[in-house]
Amino acid sequence: MYTKFFExxxxxxxxxxxxxxxCGAKYIRSKNLLNVNFIIxxxxxxxxxxxxxxxxxxxxxxxxxxxDVAVSYTRTYADNAVVKNKILEFLNKNNQxxxxxxxxxxxxxxxxxxxxxxxxxxxxxxxxxxxxxTLCEDMADFLDKSFNQTISIGAEECVSELQDxxxxxxxxxxxxxxVSGLRLIRIDVGEKAMSRSKVDGVSQMPGYIADVKTEAKxxxxxGKISNISKRFYNNKKYNPDDKKSGPEKLPMIKFMIxxxxxxxxxxxxxxxxxxxxxxxxxxxxxxxVCTGDISRYNGALSMTASAVFACSIDYNSINTSVGKPVPSxxxxxxxxxxxxxxxxxxxxxxxxKISEYLIGKTYVIxxxxxxxxxxxxxxxxxxxxxxxxxxxxxxxxxxxxxxPKSIPAEITELTGIDDDMVAAxxxxxxxxxxxxxxxxxxxxxxxxxxxxxYPIIARFAxxxxxxxNNDLLDTLILSRKYLTEMSxxxxxxxxxxxxIDHENAHRSDADVLATWGVxxxxxxxxxxxxxxx
Numbered sequence: 001m002y003t004k005f006f007e008x009x010x011x012x013x014x015x016x017x018x019x020x021x022x023c024g025a026k027y028i029r030s031k032n033l034l035n036v037n038f039i040i041x042x043x044x045x046x047x048x049x050x051x052x053x054x055x056x057x058x059x060x061x062x063x064x065x066x067x068d069v070a071v072s073y074t075r076t077y078a079d080n081a082v083v084k085n086k087i088l089e090f091l092n093k094n095n096q097x098x099x100x101x102x103x104x105x106x107x108x109x110x111x112x113x114x115x116x117x118x119x120x121x122x123x124x125x126x127x128x129x130x131x132x133x134t135l136c137e138d139m140a141d142f143l144d145k146s147f148n149q150t151i152s153i154g155a156e157e158c159v160s161e162l163q164d165x166x167x168x169x170x171x172x173x174x175x176x177x178x179v180s181g182l183r184l185i186r187i188d189v190g191e192k193a194m195s196r197s198k199v200d201g202v203s204q205m206p207g208y209i210a211d212v213k214t215e216a217k218x219x220x221x222x223g224k225i226s227n228i229s230k231r232f233y234n235n236k237k238y239n240p241d242d243k244k245s246g247p248e249k250l251p252m253i254k255f256m257i258x259x260x261x262x263x264x265x266x267x268x269x270x271x272x273x274x275x276x277x278x279x280x281x282x283x284x285x286x287x288x289v290c291t292g293d294i295s296r297y298n299g300a301l302s303m304t305a306s307a308v309f310a311c312s313i314d315y316n317s318i319n320t321s322v323g324k325p326v327p328s329x330x331x332x333x334x335x336x337x338x339x340x341x342x343x344x345x346x347x348x349x350x351x352x353k354i355s356e357y358l359i360g361k362t363y364v365i366x367x368x369x370x371x372x373x374x375x376x377x378x379x380x381x382x383x384x385x386x387x388x389x390x391x392x393x394x395x396x397x398x399x400x401x402x403x404p405k406s407i408p409a410e411i412t413e414l415t416g417i418d419d420d421m422v423a424a425x426x427x428x429x430x431x432x433x434x435x436x437x438x439x440x441x442x443x444x445x446x447x448x449x450x451x452x453x454y455p456i457i458a459r460f461a462x463x464x465x466x467x468x469n470n471d472l473l474d475t476l477i478l479s480r481k482y483l484t485e486m487s488x489x490x491x492x493x494x495x496x497x498x499x500i501d502h503e504n505a506h507r508s509d510a511d512v513l514a515t516w517g518v519x520x521x522x523x524x525x526x527x528x529x530x531x532x533x
Contacts, residue, residue, distance in 0.1 A: 005063070012059040019044040020056070021148050023074055033068045036060050041113075041148045042075045042214065046377065075296065076148045077214040080109050083116055083147070085183050085211040089219070090142045092184065092204040095135060101126050106158075116147055120155040127157040146216060183208050185259060186317035187222055187289055190310035193281040194270050202309060206289055208318070209262035212301060215294050221264055221303060222289040222311055223257030227450060228282050229477040230254075230275070251275035255282055256450055256472065257290065259313065260320050262458075263472065265302040265450050266290055278308065285310045299374030300455045323467030324433075326440045332426040333434040338386065338393040355523035358391035363473070364442040365516050366435075367508040368453045369415050371403055375455040379403035380428050381417050384508035385438060386516055391523075393516070397438045398509045400425035415506045428460050436466045445473040447491045447515045475518045482525040483518075494518050 006022045021039040028035070038056075040048065053071070061069045084107065091099035102120060110117040122130060130136065140151045184205040192200065206222040232249040239245040253268045253275065270278045282288070292305040366385035370378035384398035400417070402425040412418045435457075446453050454472060461468055479489045486497055491514055495502035500517035504510035 008063055009059060012062055013055065017052070017056060019048075019148070023145055027067075031068070033070060034060075034064055035070050035072065037072045037074055039076050039145075039148045040073050042077045042376075044148075045073060045075050048073075074215050076146065078111055078116060078147050078149060079213075080111065081183065081211050082213050083109055083111060083118070083143070085207050086143055086146055086216075087118065087139070088184055089204065089207060090139050094138065095129075098126060098130060098135070112149070114149055115152060116143065116149045117152045118154070120153075121158050122155055123158055127155055130155045146214075183211055183319075184317075185222060186314040188312040188314075189289060190285075190312065191281070193285070193288065193308040193310060194268055194274055194278045194305070195307040196269070196271075197306065202289055202291060202307075202311075206259070209257070209259050209264045212262070212264065212294055215296055215301070217293050218291065219294050219303065220289065220291050221257060221259065221266075222287065222313055223259040223264070224287050224313075225282055225285065226256045226258065227472060227474050227477050228253070228255040228279070229480055230279050231480065247272055253279055253282070254477070257288065260315060260318055260469070263450075263454070265300070266292075266305050267302060268305045268308060281310065282308075287311050287313050296376070298451065299372075299376040299378075300451055323469075324436075324465040327433045327437045330434045330437060332430045333397060333399045333438075335387070335395040335397050335438055338396055340393070354391035355520065355527050357523040357526045358388070358520075360390065362390075362442040363388045363445045363519070364397075364439045364470075365445045365512050365519065366397075366439070366449070366453065367446055367511040367515065368456060369411075369417060369506065369508045370456065371405070371407055371411055375452055376459065378456055379405065380431075380456065380460070381407060381411070381422055382415070382508045383431060383435060384512045385435065386512050387438065387442065388516065391520075395438075396509075397435065398512075399431055401431055402427050416504075417507075429464065432457075432461055432464060432466060436461070436468070439468065439470060442470060443473050444468065444470040445475065445515070445519060447511070447518065448474065448476045450474045450477070473519075475515050475522065478522045479518055482522045482529075491515065491518070 005025070009022075019040055023037040023039045025034060025036045027033070053073075057069065057071045060071055087102070087107070088099065091102070101122065106121040108119040108121065120130065136153050136155070140153050143151045143153075184207055187202075187206060189202050202220060204220050206220040209221055209223065212219065212221070230251060230253050233252055235246050235248055235250045237245045238248045240248075251270055251272065253270060255266055255268075257264050257266055268278060287310070289309050289311040290303060290305040291307045292303045294301055294303055296302075364385050364387050366383065368380050369382035370380050372378040380401045381403050382398075382400050385396070386393060387395040387397070400422045402422045407417060407419055407422070444454065450472060454468070457468060476489055479486065479494055483489070483494065486494060491511060492502060492505050494500070495505075495514045495517065498517060498521050500514050502510060502514040505514070
């Protein structure tokens with residue numbers, strides 16, 4: 001997005017920041033605040049220092065004296081799958097004819113650090129349509145807001161045996177014959193669960209969750225629902241003397257969707273009167289389609305949904321890649337039979353009865369210790385897990401992991417793990433196949449695994465070809481729902497309140513046992529309420 005502002009910004013910074021690309025700016029008159037957003041690649045942002053960010057802020061501020069300025073950065077990531085999915089997102093909404101016509105054979109992508117070059121090789125009728133009007137320019141503008149590189153779009157005419165008069169245009173209501181190679185999913189849209197605007201339907205087919213690798217606007221995703229939770233947050237506009245300011249607390253509902261290609265954490269901010277209906281529908285509807293924006297919170301991507309609809313997913317339309325098979329044997333980390341030790345006695349109230357909620361299920365409760373609080377940059381330094389079958393502890397799996405870089409001092413202070421302790425440990429590439437085998441067929445459980453541990457595991461597993469398609473159960477979400485008397489829901493707080501031994505907090509083996517204690521207490525509460533979901 002080249003503008004007069006960006007030209008002046010380049011002059012003010014003497015061209016020091018070619019890696020930045022202006023995404024947009026918004027002036028909030030009531031606050032006299034200008035929000036400026038730059039696009040930067042996921043690689044470059046890791047090299048972008050606080051001093052450079054301060055320099056950028058000062059440069060922007062110098063261009064707008066007398067106005068408060070805030071600068072934000074949107075990370076971008078471009079590979080063939082991500083760019084193609086963005087192209088399809090645009091065409092699905094703006095030109096169904098071309099949307100139905102493009103495929104891997106007639107779409108040529110050349111992606112470099114500086115340029116995304118797109119060439120469509122089209123039959124004559126489609127080529128003529130593409131060359132007419134502003135479709136090419138509109139697509140370039142759309143992609144320009146999503147990627148850091150310069151966008152170049154062109155088309156080549158391929159003479160077809162069809163004559164123009166023989167070509168039958170397909171109406172927008174026609175069924176798509178085959179989208180298996182287009183990374184989009186066929187669905188039937190049902191009842192509206194929530195909408196923050198006057199949206200009464202879904203304007204485009206949902207994309208694959210697996211293709212969501214960066215922040216984006218106006219995305220459509222679908223999937224099976226799990227891990228539903230409802231919380232309240234402070235209304236910043238609340239004024240007890242002004243009824244129009246709304247209630248003091250506003251509802252927030254979170255859930256996870258899984259389309260079989262990946263999982264995505266979703267957050268809704270429904271209106272006060274709609275919150276209960278939305279929560280009820282999510283608890284009674286197996287699948288939904290959501291529209292909204294993808295953002296990054298604490299390093300993990302999640303969706304803020306502006307509209308939610310019940311749907312029925314045609315899983316035959318999903319071209320799910322097959323992950324590596326489960327290894328036939330362990331190579332580096334071998335499970336050990338569980339041995340109950342006195343210092344690991346969890347919620348020992350003398351009752352040996354196993355909760356009904358746990359019967360018929362196999363859990364692998366796991367926890368990670370890492371080098372960072374951000375899932376997109378953290379390296380694993382310890383992985384521990386406990387396998388529980390029908391409520392009975394069976395096996396443990398634990399190992400230190402050697403990271404590619406030295407462990408930061410603050411992490412050593414927090415966990416007690418230093419470089420010497422991991423020097424002879426296996427690397428994550430050696431550990432993951434063994435953990436994949438250990439977790440096969442089980443429900444993956446843990447405390448805040450949706451927001452932290454699972455995204456890290458998935459990030460390392462994807463390039464290795466391992467797909468952790470396990471159902472997830474997050475005890476952080478369950479504790480907020482069933483342990484409502486707690487002051488907060490940190491694992492250390494829950495352990496203390498429930499008298500769970502958690503002497504070595506922030507070590508994954510101790511955290512796993514504490515999490516299992518929390519899950520057992522939650523299971524008791526669920527039994528009492530007769531709620532199996």
